[in-house]
Each structure stands twice: as C-alpha cells, then as structure tokens.
Amino acid sequence: MDEREGNGEDVVYDRALLLHGAKRNEVLTLEEIRRYGSDSFGDAEYVRIYGMPPAQWYGRGIRLLGRTAVECTRDALADLIGSDIASLAAKMPSTSSFTVIDPFAGSCNTLYWVLRHLVKAEGIAFELDPLVYALSNRNIAFLDQKIELVQGDYQTLLENRNIPADRGVVVFVAPPWGTALDERVGLDLRRTTPPIGEVVSRIGRTFSGQPLLFATQVYEKVNPASLADVRALVDWSELRIYRLNDEGRNHGILLATRGGLRRPRATSHVSICASQESCATLKSGRTGASHGGRQKSAWSQWGASVRTCAFPAGSRSGWLRHLGAYAIPSPTEAGGNAMSGLSHWQLDGSAPDLYERYLVPAITVKWAADLVERAGVRAEEKVLDVACGTGIVARLASRRTGHGRVTGLDLNKGMLAVARTVSGGDGTIEFIEGSALDLPFAAGAFDVVLCQLGLQFFPDQKKALREMRRVLLPGGRLAVSVYSPIEKTPGAHAFVQALDRVFGSEASRIKRGEHSFCAARDLEELLRDAAFEDVEVDTVVQRIAFPSVLDYVRFQLLATPMAVLLGGRPESERQALIDEVASQVEGMSDPTMLQRGEFSFPQEAYIGTASAPG
Incomplete structure (x- = not known):
C-alpha cells in the first residue's frame, strides 16, 4: 500500500493525497488542514478562507473536503482577484448594481471576496457535486455575504x-483543473472540466444582450495555444499573475470583456498618477530637460535619464525637473519656493550600499x-541591462548566459561601483556609465535587452525604447517592467500619504513618480x-515583506533619493520624523499587512515583452 493511503506520521499531505488519493472525499480535521499547509507550503496557516485562519473558520463550524482544501482559492489570492474585478467592473457603462455568477462554486471563497469588494452586488453560485454542495451550503450560512448556492x-x-438588463454581469470561471494542470508544463485551458472556452462561449450566448466581464482563474504557466483560444472568444483580455507563492507555483486571472464592454484606453502614451485617486495624462518634454546624452547634476548620480512630467503651473514647486532617477523641484523654476537645497542634495556614500543590502533582497x-525568466535568457547570448542600478538583473542574467556577454548600463556612478563590487569583478559582467537615450553600442549588438523599473523615469520614453530596439539583433527580445498606479501597492500608497502629512503636501512627489504608468495599455x-x-503586457503582483513598518520607512528615507527630506536635519530630528512617518503608515495599513510583526503587502507592476523586427 502506498504510504499516502496510511494514517501514520510519514503520510505527506499534498495535492496528490487530497485531490486524487484517500482524502479526496473525506472531511478534513483541523490538524489535517494544517498538515496540508505545512507539508505542501511550509505554512500551517496556508488554507485561510472567508477572511479567517484555519483555527478560526474551523471553530465556527466550517468544514472542507480534501479536494476542496486543494482547489479552493485562499484569502490572499481571492482578495486580489476580488479587488481587480471590482476595479474593472466599476468602469462598466450605466451600471450601478451587479450579479456575480460562479458556475463552479466549490468553497465559494472567491465569490465571497468578490462580493466584499464589489458594492451593490449579489452572488449566484452553482455546484454539481452533492458532497461539495452540502458542505459549502452549510459553510456560507456562517458568512455575511449574500450568496445563493x-x-x-x-x-x-x-x-x-x-438578470435585469441594467445589472452588470460578472462571471468568475474556475472549473476543476484535475489533470489539466501539470505543474512542470502549466495549465491547459482546453482540458479543464469543462474546457474554459466552452464555458465562456455558453455564458456569452446565454447573456448575449448584456456586457459581460469574465475573470478566469489560471496558473503561472499557461499553455499558450489554449490561452489564445480563449482570448479569441472575447473583445479584450489581460492576464494577471499574483506572486504569492514560490516561483512557478503562483496563480492569476485572465480578465476579459465581451458584448460591448471594453476597458477604457489611455488618452496619451505617457501618463502619471497625479493624485491619490486619479491618473492625469501628461506630455513629455515640457520642462526642457535634455533628451540626449548625459545629464549632469547631483541627481544624475542616481541613474538613467528620467522621463519629464508636467505639473500644473502655480503649484508650490512649479515645474519638476527630472535629472537622474527621481524628480526634484528646481529652486529657479519654483520661484524660490522649493525646499532649500533640494537641487544640491545627493546620496551619501553609503546609500547605494544600503540599497543593495536591504531594498534589493526585499523588493527588486x-x-x-521574473523579468529574466520572461525574457528567456539563454546560454551564449549577449544581454544588455538598461538602468541597471546595483546590477541584480545583470547578475541573474549572467547565471544563464554562461560564456555569453552581459552588460549593465547606468548613469549612477555610486550604484555602478556597488554593482562591480557585488558581481565579484570576474569579467562576466561589464558595467558602464551611459544614458538610456543614447546607448553607446552598435546596432544589433545584443540578443536581449532588459529594463527593470526604470522606463517610467526616462525623459523621452519613446526615444529610449527606439534605442533599445536599435541595439537588438533582428528578432532580439526585450523585457521591460514599470510599476502600476500607486493605489495598487497599498504599502507605498500608505507611505506617500504619510509623507504628505508629515513633511507637506508635495513631499511624496518623488515616490509617486515611480508609479507614473496608469494602465498596462x-x-x-x-x-x-x-x-x-510580438508585444505582450501582463499585470503581475509580487508579495514583498519588511521586518517591520519602521524598517520599511527607514530604508525608503535613507537608501533612496527621498533622503532629501531629511537632509541637513539633526540626527534626533531625523529619527523623530522617521518614527512619525512609520506611525502614520502603520495607522493607515490594513491589519493583513501587519501580521507576525512584519510589514507585508502586494506590489503590482506591468511587465512587457516584445521582439525587434526580424
């Protein structure tokens, strides 16, 4: 007998045992729920559902079959899915109320979270399996959401x-995956039970007269042909992967619309989050910043040339000059109203070291x-990392290229010095000083160009991208990432609000500049x-964590150009300000971000891949 069929301590509580083995149709005990989390994910609290850890929901009388424990969407993922669905549903025309349909209910946990985020909504769920139905119908009676199962x-x-024509229709599509998922090769959407395409087509016919929003749960790896089949059935779609688990074991959703509902297009190619609540589209080049060559200032010590953004005339700091990697008000442009000494401030010698030591492992x-994986860097290839900073992308790419050549480019001398030190100086990576707007390389010099979280700062993004295309071989590959609106990263959102409260209404402009793209489009x-x-852009979420809120705030204010806010102040005042900002951030943070003494939150970015014309 296989050890999975026994009851001893050597039994491994994993997907195989609970989904296909002896525990498939058994109601699990609390200890078994916790063992599944520990054995499979190293976390006894892994099966968090309905907003509760296992001990809490089990204590309320909620019970799960073995297969449901595997197939249910846990809270961290369901919360993100619900938030993204609600954000897109809010754009549905002439709609103030919603009906959310879950054709394959299972535990109903995702539906529960969608309803938590989507106001004026009711949920209808269907479950064919009598065992799952009986337990889930009993479980949802303990909840506070209106769900008809x-x-x-x-x-x-x-x-x-x-369903009345004036109600928006949202459909969460997550049929049983069964053998459609092979964790090594990915999820085949044609082999779910029933196939995803069949579900989308049937519901599309049933509600052919109404705009529909589909949210299909997917795995980190998806069979490309099966994904293309589903996308062909809808008007618009966007794939989002949430980085909550170990690499290769993450889930996501394919958001899609059909029947006249399309996500609004941006009105400009370049946009910036100009406030906490909305994005204002802006044109680049309004401040007269140089678009070519090097830009000499204290801020060019921080890296590649950055995108220029225009703010309304008459604001306290006037126009922003983007020199280096972050934006600062120029005293001459601001009419003398900018903070004293901003244009002369530069990082002290330890800041790049602090950045590499703390922010790189926590975030970048x-x-x-993810970026190197998406680019598919291979042995012997020549790779360029634009705006390389302290070189983490270049180092990861170098591990794949073997005898290939990796080059990192940045304007920041201090960051480049750290990059050279950390890389060991073994000659496998060359770090050079240069501008993204005038790459010092011949045409066709590289197989792959990478640019991580730097494009949003370039003063002429189109020119920078054209330069990247120029230095690629025909058919060469590009992978580039930028942060999404700051509201999608709750830790950073709380931080900028705290900065404005403590330092003044414009203190957060540097940080907000990191999140200048309003949409994947x-x-x-x-x-x-x-x-x-071959352009594709995905919305991706990573879960980042710091030892505490205080550590997060301290690193942001000491290891990035935001240290300008503390410049020239006595040490006692600096520490008091750091403590006050940390206190404000903690007060604005959701309790789920403050568990186990850590400061942890989802961080969202847009990641684009493309190829040079072949």
Whole structure:
C-alpha cells in the first residue's frame, strides 16, 4: 500500500493525497488542514478562507473536503482577484448594481471576496457535486455575504435565470483543473472540466444582450495555444499573475470583456498618477530637460535619464525637473519656493550600499527573477541591462548566459561601483556609465535587452525604447517592467500619504513618480510605437515583506533619493520624523499587512515583452 493511503506520521499531505488519493472525499480535521499547509507550503496557516485562519473558520463550524482544501482559492489570492474585478467592473457603462455568477462554486471563497469588494452586488453560485454542495451550503450560512448556492449544472439553470438588463454581469470561471494542470508544463485551458472556452462561449450566448466581464482563474504557466483560444472568444483580455507563492507555483486571472464592454484606453502614451485617486495624462518634454546624452547634476548620480512630467503651473514647486532617477523641484523654476537645497542634495556614500543590502533582497530581486525568466535568457547570448542600478538583473542574467556577454548600463556612478563590487569583478559582467537615450553600442549588438523599473523615469520614453530596439539583433527580445498606479501597492500608497502629512503636501512627489504608468495599455502602446513586434503586457503582483513598518520607512528615507527630506536635519530630528512617518503608515495599513510583526503587502507592476523586427 502506498504510504499516502496510511494514517501514520510519514503520510505527506499534498495535492496528490487530497485531490486524487484517500482524502479526496473525506472531511478534513483541523490538524489535517494544517498538515496540508505545512507539508505542501511550509505554512500551517496556508488554507485561510472567508477572511479567517484555519483555527478560526474551523471553530465556527466550517468544514472542507480534501479536494476542496486543494482547489479552493485562499484569502490572499481571492482578495486580489476580488479587488481587480471590482476595479474593472466599476468602469462598466450605466451600471450601478451587479450579479456575480460562479458556475463552479466549490468553497465559494472567491465569490465571497468578490462580493466584499464589489458594492451593490449579489452572488449566484452553482455546484454539481452533492458532497461539495452540502458542505459549502452549510459553510456560507456562517458568512455575511449574500450568496445563493444552487445544486445542479449551471448550463441549464442559468438559462432559466432572468438578470435585469441594467445589472452588470460578472462571471468568475474556475472549473476543476484535475489533470489539466501539470505543474512542470502549466495549465491547459482546453482540458479543464469543462474546457474554459466552452464555458465562456455558453455564458456569452446565454447573456448575449448584456456586457459581460469574465475573470478566469489560471496558473503561472499557461499553455499558450489554449490561452489564445480563449482570448479569441472575447473583445479584450489581460492576464494577471499574483506572486504569492514560490516561483512557478503562483496563480492569476485572465480578465476579459465581451458584448460591448471594453476597458477604457489611455488618452496619451505617457501618463502619471497625479493624485491619490486619479491618473492625469501628461506630455513629455515640457520642462526642457535634455533628451540626449548625459545629464549632469547631483541627481544624475542616481541613474538613467528620467522621463519629464508636467505639473500644473502655480503649484508650490512649479515645474519638476527630472535629472537622474527621481524628480526634484528646481529652486529657479519654483520661484524660490522649493525646499532649500533640494537641487544640491545627493546620496551619501553609503546609500547605494544600503540599497543593495536591504531594498534589493526585499523588493527588486523578485522582479528581476521574473523579468529574466520572461525574457528567456539563454546560454551564449549577449544581454544588455538598461538602468541597471546595483546590477541584480545583470547578475541573474549572467547565471544563464554562461560564456555569453552581459552588460549593465547606468548613469549612477555610486550604484555602478556597488554593482562591480557585488558581481565579484570576474569579467562576466561589464558595467558602464551611459544614458538610456543614447546607448553607446552598435546596432544589433545584443540578443536581449532588459529594463527593470526604470522606463517610467526616462525623459523621452519613446526615444529610449527606439534605442533599445536599435541595439537588438533582428528578432532580439526585450523585457521591460514599470510599476502600476500607486493605489495598487497599498504599502507605498500608505507611505506617500504619510509623507504628505508629515513633511507637506508635495513631499511624496518623488515616490509617486515611480508609479507614473496608469494602465498596462500605456506600456503596450509605447512598445508598439517604438516598432516592436510580438508585444505582450501582463499585470503581475509580487508579495514583498519588511521586518517591520519602521524598517520599511527607514530604508525608503535613507537608501533612496527621498533622503532629501531629511537632509541637513539633526540626527534626533531625523529619527523623530522617521518614527512619525512609520506611525502614520502603520495607522493607515490594513491589519493583513501587519501580521507576525512584519510589514507585508502586494506590489503590482506591468511587465512587457516584445521582439525587434526580424
């Protein structure tokens, strides 16, 4: 007998045992729920559902079958899915109320979270399996959301449903994956039970007269052909992957619209989040910043040339000059109203070291690994990392190239010095000083160009992208990432609000400049305008964590150009300000961001891949 069939301590509580083995149709004990989390994910609290950890929901009388424990969407993921669905649903025309349909209810946890985010909504769920239905119907009775769970096949039951034409229809599509998921090769959307395309087509026919918003749960790796089949059935779609688990074991959603509902297009190729609540589209080049060559100032010590953004005339700091990697008000442009000494401030010698030591492992290494993976860097290839900073992307790429050549380019001498030190100086990576707007390389010099979280700062993004295309070989590959609106990264959003409260209404402009892209479409259009081909842009979420709120605030104010806010102040005052900002951030943070003494939150970015014309 296989050890999975036994009851001893050597039994491994994993997907195979609970989904296909002896525990498939058994109601799990609390200890078994916790063992599944520990054995499979190293976290006994892994199966968090309905906003509660296992002990809490189990204590309320909620129970799960083995297969439901595997297939249910846990809270961290369901919360993100619900938030993204609600954000897109809010754009549905002439709609103030919603009906959310879940054809394959299972535990109903995702539906529960969608309803938490989507106001004036009711939920209808269908479950064919009598065992799952009985337990889930009992479980949702303990919840505070209006969910109608119906036993039977959604196909026939939905046809008899009359949903008023003035209600928006949202459909969460997550049929059982079963053998459709092979964790090594990914999820085949044609082999789910039933196939995803069949579900989208049938519901599309049933509600052919109404705009529909589909949210299909997917795995980090998706069979490309099956994904293309589903996308062909809808008017618009966007794939989002949430980095909550180990690399290769993450989930996401394919957001899609059909029947006249399309996501609004940006009105400009370049946009910036100009306030906490909205994005204002802006044109580049309004402040007269140089678009070519090097830009000499204290801020060029921070890196590649940055995008110029225009703010309304008459604001306290006037126009912003973007020199280096972050934006600062120029005293001459601000009419003397800017903070004294801003244009003369530069990082002390330890700041790049602090950045590499603390912010790289906490934040940028995760995005770097994702970017290199998406670019598909291979042995012997020549790779360029634009705006390389302390070189984490270049180092990860170098591990793949073997005897290939990796070059990192940046304007920041201090960051480049750290990059050379950390890389070991073994000659596998060359770090050089240069501008993204005038790359010092011959045409066709590289197989791959990477640019992580730097494009948003370039004063002429189109020119920078054209330069990247120029130095690529025909058919060469580009991978570029930028942060999404700051509201999608709750830790950073709380931080900028705290900065404005403590230092004044414009203190957060530097940080907000990191989040200047308002939509994935903005990046997609920039790439197409630069004559790239095979353009794809995904919205990706990583979970980042710091030891505490105080550590996060301290690193932001000491290891980035935001240290300008503390410049020239006595040490006692500096520490008091750091403590006050940390206190404000903690007060504005959701309790889920403050668990186990850490400061942890989702961080969202747009990641684009493309190829040079072949």
